[in-house]
Amino acid sequence: xxxxxxxPRYLIKTRGQQVTLSCSPISGHRSVSWYQQTPGQGLQFxxxxxxxxxxxxxxxxxxxxxxxxxxxxxEMNVSTLELGDSALYLCASSWAKGPPSDTEAxxxxxxxxxxx
Amino acid sequence: AQSVTQLDxxxxxxxxxxxxxxxxxxxxxxxxxxxxxQHPNKGLQLLLKYTSAATLVKGxxxxxxxxxxxxxxxxxxxxxxxxxxxxxYFCVVSGRFGNEKLTFGTGTRLTIIP
Numbered sequence: 001x002x003x004x005x006x007x008p009r010y011l012i013k014t015r016g017q018q019v020t021l022s023c024s025p026i027s028g029h030r031s032v033s034w035y036q037q038t039p040g041q042g043l044q045f046x047x048x049x050x051x052x053x054x055x056x057x058x059x060x061x062x063x064x065x066x067x068x069x070x071x072x073x074x075e076m077n078v079s080t081l082e083l084g085d086s087a088l089y090l091c092a093s094s095w096a097k098g099p100p101s102d103t104e105a106x107x108x109x110x111x112x113x114x115x116x
Numbered sequence: 117a118q119s120v121t122q123l124d125x126x127x128x129x130x131x132x133x134x135x136x137x138x139x140x141x142x143x144x145x146x147x148x149x150x151x152x153x154q155h156p157n158k159g160l161q162l163l164l165k166y167t168s169a170a171t172l173v174k175g176x177x178x179x180x181x182x183x184x185x186x187x188x189x190x191x192x193x194x195x196x197x198x199x200x201x202x203x204x205y206f207c208v209v210s211g212r213f214g215n216e217k218l219t220f221g222t223g224t225r226l227t228i229i230p
Contacts, residue, residue, distance in 0.1 A: 004159070031216050043206065043224035056217040090159060098214060105153075105218065107160040 002026065004093050004108035012114045018079040021111045025072050025093030031055075032074040034066060035106065037088040046089075049074055052095055078113075086115045118143040118209045122221035129140045130229045135194040139207030142188065148210035149190045150218070151181055155203045163205075166190065177201070202228045 005024040013019050025032050033056075034046040045058040049068035068078040072093075078085055089112075092105040123138040141149060151163040164175025171183045177200075181192045190207060204223045211217035 033216050033218075035218075035220075042222045045217050045219070048216045050216070056211070058217075091219075094216060097166075104162055104165065105216070108161075109157070109159040 004091055004095045004105050004106050004113050006089075006091050006108035008110050008111060009109065010114075012116060013081050014116055015081055015083060017081050018077065019081060019113060021076045021078075021089055021091075021113070023074045023076070023091030023093075025074070025091075026095075026106055028107070029062055029093035029095050031096035032072065033092045033094075034061075034074070034076050034089045035092065037090060037110070038086070044078065045088070048077045054095060083115050086113060088112050117209070118145075118147055118219050120149075120207045120209050120219060120221040122205075122207050122224050124224050125222065126225045128227040128229055129197045131199055132196050135192070135197045135201065135226065137192040137205050137226065138206075139190045139192065139221060140188050141190055141207070141209050143209060145223070147181060149181075150208040150210075151175065151179070151190075151192045152206045152208055152220075153203045154206065155221075160206065163192070197226075197228050197230050199230065202226055 007022045031050045033048040035043050037043045044088045048056040052068045063079045088110045090110045092107045094103045094105045119142045121140045152160040154160050158222045163179050164173045166173045166183045168230050174180045178196045206223050207221040
């Protein structure tokens with residue numbers, strides 16, 4: 001069974017640009033969550049999607065957005081990149097059938113974004 | 117709001133000796149608690165989880181953790197460390213309404229001395 005796949009693995013962008021990261025969940029998983037990992041702030045929750053709807057949102061500026069497609073694949077977009085956006089972005093999927101659940105979150109290997 | 121505090125940012129043990137990684141939690145509801153491990157350049161892997169069943173939880177690779185409500189603790193232990201255990205460990209608490217929004221501790225880097 002394939003795990004959570006994130007693409008690309010590495011990305012270098014310039015300040016002011018925008019970037020789109022992709023996450024393909026485990027087959028059958030309908031919930032996708034995104035996290036940002038930095039040395040200073042640790043792992044922080046960005047948002048969670050279920051059935052193409054954002055259900056939860058963390059405390060990030062509006063430059064961070066996401067969406068989920070009907071096949072549960074998710075993308076996250078960061079506009080007007082800042083140096084501080086350099087981080088490892090992790091995606092997690094879980095087999096939530098409906099309301100937020102007690103199921104395990106499976107994580108991808110992440111996309112390492114460097115903003116220069 | 118919920119939070120977790122990992123009491124040690126770095127722990128070093130000799131191979132074959134016990135491992136103890138400490139975690140205290142704060143939550144206004146009955147939380148689910150997890151330990152995840154992250155090896156270099158890898159994603160996060162679930163070691164074990166507590167979801168209000170047995171207070172002593174056994175996980176993969178010989179790890180276990182005990183939920184102590186009176187002490188608001190969820191410490192991770194292993195009787196005998198192996199070189200492959202060297203990694204970053206995260207104590208995690210669930211959101212009030214489910215596990216799709218997790219709050220992570222700051223992590224403990226475990227070093228194994230040969």
